[in-house]
Amino acid sequence: MVTDLLLSAVLLICLYTDIKYKKIYNVVTLPAVLVAIIANLYLHGLNGGIDSVKGLVFGLGLLFIPFVMGGLGAGDVKLLGIIGAFKGPEFVWWTFLYMAITGGLISLGIMAKSRNISFRLKAILFTLLSFIGITPKINYLETIESSAALTFPYGIAITAGAVIAYLLR
Numbered sequence: 001m002v003t004d005l006l007l008s009a010v011l012l013i014c015l016y017t018d019i020k021y022k023k024i025y026n027v028v029t030l031p032a033v034l035v036a037i038i039a040n041l042y043l044h045g046l047n048g049g050i051d052s053v054k055g056l057v058f059g060l061g062l063l064f065i066p067f068v069m070g071g072l073g074a075g076d077v078k079l080l081g082i083i084g085a086f087k088g089p090e091f092v093w094w095t096f097l098y099m100a101i102t103g104g105l106i107s108l109g110i111m112a113k114s115r116n117i118s119f120r121l122k123a124i125l126f127t128l129l130s131f132i133g134i135t136p137k138i139n140y141l142e143t144i145e146s147s148a149a150l151t152f153p154y155g156i157a158i159t160a161g162a163v164i165a166y167l168l169r
Contacts (some may be wrong), residue, residue, distance in 0.1 A: 002043065003086050006035060006036070007083065007086040007162075010032045011079075011159045012159075014029070015159045017155075018075070018154075018156070022153055023075060024079055025075070029078040032085075033056060033081070033082055036056070037049055037052045037056070040052035040085075051088045052084075052086070052088065053085070054084075054088065055081075056085035057081075058084050058089040059080040060077055062093075063080050073154070080092060080096065091165055091166075095158070095161045098160070098164040099157045102157045102161055106152055
């Protein structure tokens with residue numbers, strides 16, 4: 001389908017820029033949203049356009065809290081919204097689930113490679129406990145030196161989640 005090809009092109013471009021420059025650019029994301037909504041309106045009528053907008057809002061909403069907490073960049077949020085705009089709310093939900101699993105596995109692999117996985121897992125646990133008020137408000141993750149070396153472009157997990165959702169639907 002046309003929307004699948006357009007979404008694939010957007011995902012590949014954003015994946016490339018996220019890996020190479022650690023950015024997902026508005027010059028790609030903003031036109032993609034418009035194209036997704038217009039394409040769904042044209043191909044599926046008013047219901048397609050409404051489904052596209054619902055998918056966009058749902059996709060943006062799924063990553064809003066992680067973005068506000070500093071865990072993701074705005075480009076990652078917009079990319080999941082674009083997936084929703086092209087494919088609708090149900091597809092973006094499955095993408096979100098597969099993305100979370102993929103991102104978690106990649107993160108565990110990176111932590112295991114760093115050779116201090118137990119310390120990092122404890123830091124994650126204590127940071128989460130501090131967010132819900134069980135422990136003092138401290139970001140234990142910031143105490144880990146060179147944590148920037150242990151990050152990865154989350155566009156990889158988002159793209160993988162979309163591919164898995166597409167293949168398993």
